[in-house]
């Protein structure tokens with residue numbers, strides 16, 4: 041599944057193609073025929089990402105809401121537009137570019153009330169300048185759910201997927217199963233700041249790069265990671281432990297990510 045940086049990157053790439061331009065909108069595959077007809081011929085005002093959701097705001101206050109899900113993808117090109125490839129749900133053509141969206145999980149037209157409800161449902165997005173980390177911390181601080189699961193809960197924090205979750209917790213030496221209510225504000229701030237930094241690197245490179253100071257790899261997605269799907273820890277050489285959190289693959293280094301001690305436990309020992 042695409043993580044938040046993919047959607048912010050798509051917004052960044054598509055803005056100059058669509059914003060301020062009259063959009064001819066169609067559904068070559070036919071499944072979004074009515075929605076496309078409502079937005080056809082309108083001016084696209086903004087293209088914005090909220091977590092893993094992409095919102096195209098149009099004049100007349102209507103917005104196109106896209107969530108790619110597991111199999112969705114964007115394809116963009118300069119005009120002239122080629123024949124649609126595969127099952128193109130939405131095709132947007134401006135005066136300069138064509139943007140095709142295949143296989144999205146969600147593809148719908150939202151009115152202002154529906155859009156406000158959606159953005160309210162999404163937790164603060166680490167890549168948005170207007171994000172308020174206090175909201176995320178408030179939810180984490182009162183939860184007994186593991187920080188590993190909370191970081192991927194899009195209602196708590198927007199944008200972090202499985203690879204970033206794994207890497208950020210390792211980089212900040214936090215055990216993934218630490219309950220949210222045992223995460224201090226200081227540790228939360230470390231996690232938040234590292235998320236912002238790493239996802240910004242991801243948008244810039246259009247690839248997940250969590251190893252400091254390196255460039256994209258030559259693999260299909262160009263990713264560079266420390267422990268996700270790796271055998272050993274690059275810091276201490278210990279074996280990486282593989283397990284599951286909420287049915288998603290999880291990885292950790294027991295040595296670099298020790299179980300957090302509470303103040304009580306520490307006091308008892310002393």
Ligand SMILES: [Zn+2]
Pocket residue numbers: 273274275276277278293294295296297
């Ligand atoms: Zn280690």
